[in-house]
Amino acid sequence: MKTVFAHYRTQTKLQLAVVISFVLVLIPLLLVLDVSLKQSVVVILITLCAAWFISGLLTQSVSSGIQALETGLLNFKDGEFSSLLAYDAPDELGRLCHIYNQTADHLRQEKQWIYQRELMLDKVLQSSPQALVLIDSNDYVVFSNHSANRLFNSEHKLEGLQREELYNAANEQIKQAMEAGRDGLFHLQHEKDESETWHLSTGQFLLNNHQHRLYIFKQLTRELSRQEVAVWKKVIRIISHELNNSLGPMSSMLHSGKLLSQNVDEPRLGRVFSTLQERISHLNEFVQGYGKFAKLPLPKLELLDWQSILSNVQQQYAFKLDGHVPKHRCFADHIQLEQLLINLLKNAHESGSKPKEIVVSIENKQSGTVISVIDAGPGMSEAVMASALIPFYSTKASGSGLGLALCREIAEAHHGQLSLHNRSGGKTGLVVKVFLPHVK
Structure with a gap:
């Protein structure tokens, strides 16, 4: 029944x-x-x-x-x-329906809050400079961000690709680091650009009752460079302080020595005092030059007048402008950018290039402005290029080793970067590129 x-x-x-x-x-x-x-x-x-x-x-x-x-x-x-x-209805079912409506309203608010949090989290992850790749237990990519697309040289989303397909367009160093399955540093060597240092962090966790592995790639090239420059600046400040402490008394004693020897008939004293004065002046210029690098002020951003900058620089070092004077809007520190161009053009002239062989080009890209200084000198070997941006390093007998280091410091103070490249296409010479991002 x-x-x-x-x-x-x-x-x-x-x-x-x-x-x-x-x-x-x-x-x-x-x-x-x-x-x-x-x-x-x-x-x-x-x-x-x-x-x-x-x-x-x-x-x-x-x-x-x-x-x-x-x-x-x-x-x-x-x-x-x-x-x-x-x-x-005012009965038991009516009360149950009322409780249902309250529960539905609460769950709807919770769902909206979770959805908003997911949108915010997705925005943060997609905007992160760190490359994120999440791979499930079947070796399929289930999540990646824009930085990961750039790192793996893909114009399309990585979701849905198998691990082996992910490696197809990636550098061999990335594959080796991921297959090693442990945290640590690795280096990416590009054909034309300088080497990049990256750090890989990995971790496993359960998601929807399935094992997943998360790979986080963080570029450390700029951070390591900043730390290296910070150490050099500290060394320079100490050296400058000690030299200034000695140069002051030396100048005073030299002046006193000149006064005491006015009535002494000894021609050699004049040569001694002259040599001492020359060396003290040289040391003062030395200290001031290094102090400029160690105490570079924050850039004062203003709308650049390219015509004025190029005219001022061309009065000191001749060059050929590739194209017309740029008319696009660019914000940077006028004085620092002018100093950067002077340093780069000075190096180009000292490379043995003729003035007509030195070319300056200024291009407006979607993300910023690219300034290129091209010479026809011998270029740089890989060993020299790897050390050229380090303070005190110079291949010239009379060089201070601060020109390119100061240029890099100016570029990075503008949140940009400076890179060195040998000319391609069988041509000899060096190309120095400075990238300045657009001010938002």
Whole structure:
């Protein structure tokens, strides 16, 4: 019997219960009253129809409430929390529907908050300078950001690629670092650009009950350079301080010596004093030059007048401008940028290049301005190029080793970068590129 009624709706079951109850009460009553069989059948049929109709009316609200709850729970199952139940009768089902509506409202707010947090997290991860790649237990990429696309030389999203497909366009050093499966530094060697230092962090965790491995790539080239420059600046400040402490008394004693020897007839003293004065002046210039590098002020950004800058620089060092004077808007420190060009052009002239062979080009890119200074000298070997931007390093007998280091410091103070390249296409010479990002 239980199996027979199991598939009926609750309202039908209630109606059947009412009808059966009426029949069970009516039959003994008819037997007591000694009613004919025909009359008994008619009374029973009329009673059944009336009982069925009246019980249907009384249980209709129960059926509506249960259907509303069923629809709402199906919405919950589909993750839809925006639909509310209209059933509000003052009974137990009405109270259940009211609790359902409160729960749906709470879940909807939670869902919106989680969605907003996911959007914010995705924005942060996509904007991160660190390259992020998440690979599942089947070796498929399930998440990556824009930095990862650039690192793996892909114009399209990496999601959906297998690990081996991910390695196709990537550098061999990246593959080796990922396959090693441990944290540490590795170097990317490009064909034309200088070597880059990267740090790889890896980690495993469960996501949707499946093991995933996260790879985080962080470029350390600029950070290491900044730390290296900071150490050199500290050394320079110490040296400059000690030299200044000695040069002051030496100048004073030299002046006193000149006064005391005015009445002494000794021609050699004049040569001695002259040599001492020359060396003290040279040391002063030395200290001032290094102090300029160690205490470079923050750039004062202003709209550049390229015509003025190029004219001022060309008065000191001749060069040929590749193209016209740029008209695009660029914000930088006028004085520092002029000093940068002077240093680069001085090096180009000292490379043995003729003035007409030295070319300056200024290009406007989507992300910033690229200044290139090209000469026709012998270029640089890999060993020299690797050390050329280090303070004090110089291949010239009379060089201070600060020209290129100061240029790099100016470029990085503008959040840009400086790079060295030998000319391609069988031509000899050096190309120095300075990138200055657009000010947002």
